[in-house]
Amino acid sequence: MNHFCQQASRLASDRLERRLSLKETLRLNIHCLICSSCRHYADALRLLHATLRKAHEVEPAQELPAATRQYIIRQCQEQPE
Numbered sequence: 001m002n003h004f005c006q007q008a009s010r011l012a013s014d015r016l017e018r019r020l021s022l023k024e025t026l027r028l029n030i031h032c033l034i035c036s037s038c039r040h041y042a043d044a045l046r047l048l049h050a051t052l053r054k055a056h057e058v059e060p061a062q063e064l065p066a067a068t069r070q071y072i073i074r075q076c077q078e079q080p081e
């Protein structure tokens with residue numbers, strides 16, 4: 001992984017936590033245009049992040065025992081590290 005790829009993967013990760021500056025956004029997008037590895041990494045990261053966010057919206061089936069429902073909800077609400 002070269003210096004530009006390291007920088008791009010850090011920006012792809014930062015993008016999920018905070019708003020990137022215009023300069024950072026351009027740097028990431030331009031790099032992703034020419035580097036398929038980083039493009040795929042950034043896409044996969046974004047998809048993973050969206051999936052984890054949806055996990056917080058899980059609504060266990062009403063037929064499950066209350067304790068099981070609470071357990072599932074708690075597990076889904078724990079923040080991934």
Ligand SMILES: [Zn+2]
Binds near residue numbers: 004005035039
């Ligand atoms: Zn790259």
